[in-house]
Amino acid sequence: MALSDSSYLQLAPDLRMCRLLNGMWQVSGAHGAIDPRAAIPSMRAYHDAGFTTWDLADHYGPAEDFVGAFRRALAADRGEAALGQVQAFTKWVPPPERMTRQIVEENVAISRRRMGMDRLDLLQFHWWEYAHPGYLDALAYLGELRDAGQIRHLALTNFDTEHLDVIVGRGIRIVSNQVQYSLIDRRPEVQMAAFCQAHGIRLLNYGTLCGGLLSERYLGQPEPGRAALTTASLGKYKPMVDAWGGWALFQELLGALKQVADRHRVSIANVAVRAILDRPAVGGVIVGARLGVAEHIADNARVFDLRLTDQDRGEIQAVLERSRDLYQRIGDCGAEYRR
């Protein structure tokens, strides 16, 4: 492995992950075309650089099939034992309907088959409608499948603190909750992070680079119009920037991040990721990878050597203090999916 030991986290006693996960929403087709002939070798490049953990979902286009193809190629070249170094964290995002054991088992079986895994490493569960109690049934059945060896660990995505509390109160063991968390969107700091810390649950975070907006590419640039938001990520996070404080304040944040980055000879993206990795309860940050189209392997590897100082944090905080409170405007984690 090319990354140091501190780049990894023991998410559970039997599950070690890289703290910077490779996000696969970017292969879904909503971020430009992806060619499988380039994507699978690109996955090998990430893996060989030490980025061994993948975040994906049942509905990210061919993502689960890519993991299957990647694992087959790796096993053919290096033997089955090499698969022990790969972690694939998928999601199940069912419609909010009645959940039976059969429905749950059939859907888990689809992911296991597509990825070629007898046992899923981590199954992150999403639920669209809290008013429909089916999520508690689904989680109970998922727990049974975990105990039967089909899933190593159960996790959630986009659950708010209130419903995470309900789930934990039912005695359902959850190792992580995946939420949006960035210097722009700091809603997890209001109550989610403290709850997770108190219950030994880790946050896995997305949107930390705002689809690439938090990078040199946008420093000193005029506000991008709709046509310039060419990936689904950019389309998702630009409105967050608008709600947070707008383009002029965002430029001030980029300026502050650039100053910090220059002091450490790293990139704006490195500082934006490190700032979130250092926050309480955070297990990892997921960075989207447009496999075979654009890669930032060498740059993102620098995150692990970066140590932010009080001065760095102070300069960033001075800008954040002038932003709006997204918790007040949107609600707790995941509220944007349930309006």
Ligand SMILES: NC(=O)c1ccc[n+]([C@@H]2O[C@H](COP(=O)([O-])OP(=O)(O)OC[C@H]3O[C@@H](n4cnc5c(N)ncnc54)[C@H](OP(=O)(O)O)[C@@H]3O)[C@@H](O)[C@H]2O)c1
């Ligand atoms: N649970 C959920 O509801 C949910 C929602 C959204 C995302 N996610 C997960 O989170 C992952 C991350 O996706 P995201 O949409 O949040 O995007 P993101 O990670 O904020 O942004 C990804 C983009 O950032 C740019 N980038 C990466 N490293 C960089 C670097 N070192 N310097 C400059 N630019 C860099 C790349 O742009 P270019 O490709 O243009 O170079 C990349 O496509 C997804 O793949 C998915 O796994 C989950």
